[in-house]
Amino acid sequence: MINGLLWLLGFQLAGEVVVRSLDLTVPGPVMGMVLLFVVLQLRRPPASANLFRAADGLLKHLQLLFIPAGVGVVTLLHVVGEQPVPIVGALLVSWLAGIVTVGWLTTLLLGRSSGSSGASVGGAR
Template sequence: MTGAITTLLVCQLAGELLARALHLPVPGPVIGMVLLFVLLLIRHGEGEEPPAALTQVADTLLAHLGLLFVPAGVGVVVLLHTLAANWLPLALAVGGGTLLGIAFTGRLAQALLRRLG
């Protein structure tokens, strides 16, 4: 189990280092997740199950995912005055970004279905 946690943390660290060193606009943990995916594909092949220890660690983290939102919630409460002062631009950004994301996903799904069909 320690090896699985270490694998996750090393992939996240590598992602952070790559994101900062190359000035990428993608968060380090996202790059680390892609690195972990590639590592699993290389070591275990496509269609094979990941190691049991890694699956157990991932399931445990996902089971306690709600606890990881506590710091973000505290940040929102601490900066509530800033949110109140800038509610319109924030609402437009969140609402517009959500609508654009949904529209893009729908168009991409349509294009992929046309390509398959």
């Protein structure tokens, strides 16, 4: 499991190095996840790999990562009270963008998979 955690941290570090050296506007950990995704697609390790065990262990405790965000909201609650319209607007726009994106991707992927089989949904033509 330690080996898997070292792989995760190594890719996060690699992402930070790439972002800072190329002066990108993407967060380093996100770039690290992209790099990890590419490596996993190329190598295809078995499901029992230490990397997957470490990731599963972190995902089991994912709720703990929301504690700093909650503390930040409570700490800056006065800002929420001072500017509720932009904050609520940003929340609604981001929520709507997420719903539209998921709907569009679902339609695109389901349309592609049903179109390739030659049958429509429900089996009727």
